[in-house]
Amino acid sequence: MTDAHAGDAGWEGRVAALWEKIDAYEPAEFRARIAELAAERPEDDAAALFEQGAAHDSTGLPVEAVAYYERALDRELTGLRRRRAVVQLASSLRNLGRPDRSVELLTAERDLPADRLDADERALAPAVDAFLALALADTGREREAASLALGALAPLLPRYNRSLAHYARALLTAPDGS
Known part of the structure; x- marks a missing residue:
C-alpha cells in the first residue's frame, strides 16, 4: 500500500496533532502513541511504517528507525513521505556509520527530475x-x-548570490591546497 492510500483525514490529523506535541511525551510514550495510531492501519501500510520510523528516529533509536523506513519504502511509499523517508533513512545510516550508503541514497534522490516531484517534495530539495x-x-x-552546502545557501542570501554560487562551483575544480 502507498501513502496515497492514507487519505483518511482523521488519521492524518491525529498523526499531525501528535507530532506537534512530541516534546510533551517521554520518548517511549511517544513511540507507543504513534504505534497505537499505526495499529489502526493495515500491518503493511507504508504511511504507518514511516510514522513509526520517524518516531523511533526522533526519540533516539536510529537502528529501529532504519528498519521501519526500509519497510515503508519497500511498500512503495509515495509523495512527500517517500522523500522524507529517504532523507531520514540516509541521515540515520550516516549516524550509524554508513555514510557511503547515505551518499548513494541522497545522490539518487537529488538526481530525480523535478517534474516527477510535487511542490512539497521539491521544497525538500535543500534538506536533501x-x-x-x-x-x-x-x-x-x-x-x-x-x-x-554553499550552493544551496546562495539563493537564500540577500546579496552576493551569484558570487557565492560561482565560488561554490569553483570548489569542485580549484586545487585543494594539499
Whole structure:
C-alpha cells in the first residue's frame, strides 16, 4: 500500500496533532502513541511504517528507525513521505556509520527530475542537499560537501548570490591546497 492510500483525514490529523506535541511525551510514550495510531492501519501500510520510523528516529533509536523506513519504502511509499523517508533513512545510516550508503541514497534522490516531484517534495530539495553534504563530509569529500552546502545557501542570501554560487562551483575544480 502507498501513502496515497492514507487519505483518511482523521488519521492524518491525529498523526499531525501528535507530532506537534512530541516534546510533551517521554520518548517511549511517544513511540507507543504513534504505534497505537499505526495499529489502526493495515500491518503493511507504508504511511504507518514511516510514522513509526520517524518516531523511533526522533526519540533516539536510529537502528529501529532504519528498519521501519526500509519497510515503508519497500511498500512503495509515495509523495512527500517517500522523500522524507529517504532523507531520514540516509541521515540515520550516516549516524550509524554508513555514510557511503547515505551518499548513494541522497545522490539518487537529488538526481530525480523535478517534474516527477510535487511542490512539497521539491521544497525538500535543500534538506536533501544539506544531508548529502553531511554524508559527503563523512566520506572524506569535504570540498564537494562545502560546494553543495554553499550552493544551496546562495539563493537564500540577500546579496552576493551569484558570487557565492560561482565560488561554490569553483570548489569542485580549484586545487585543494594539499
